[in-house]
Amino acid sequence: MSESNNGIHHLKQADFERFVLKSSTPTVVDFFADWCGPCRMVGPVIESLSKEYSGRVNFAKVDTDANQSLALRYQIMSIPTVMIFKDGRIVDKVIGAVPAQVYREKIDAALGGN
Numbered sequence: 001m002s003e004s005n006n007g008i009h010h011l012k013q014a015d016f017e018r019f020v021l022k023s024s025t026p027t028v029v030d031f032f033a034d035w036c037g038p039c040r041m042v043g044p045v046i047e048s049l050s051k052e053y054s055g056r057v058n059f060a061k062v063d064t065d066a067n068q069s070l071a072l073r074y075q076i077m078s079i080p081t082v083m084i085f086k087d088g089r090i091v092d093k094v095i096g097a098v099p100a101q102v103y104r105e106k107i108d109a110a111l112g113g114n
Helices: 013-021 037-052 068-073 100-110
Strands: 008-010 027-032 058-063 081-086 089-095
Touching (some): 037 100
Parallel strands (some): 027 058
């Protein structure tokens, strides 16, 4: 697992369970690929949200090309797919590029309206 300077962790299969599924903090996971145009549009939005929710929500990216077993496990059929995990379960997801406010609403719901 590596962390970029923006607080977003780049996960591999080996890190996913510990960082996402066993976390007591809600985690936003961006499933992406480098070649994906809409993924490049979502990237800066996720980066901005990671700063906005710093300390309350974890943020991670999973390269679906490099982690195909995770993409299969979570039935990622289209990218970008952003999933929100809480207590080891998927509580919401967004497929495709959407405005930041859509993510905010879903993150706030996962936080219980905080």
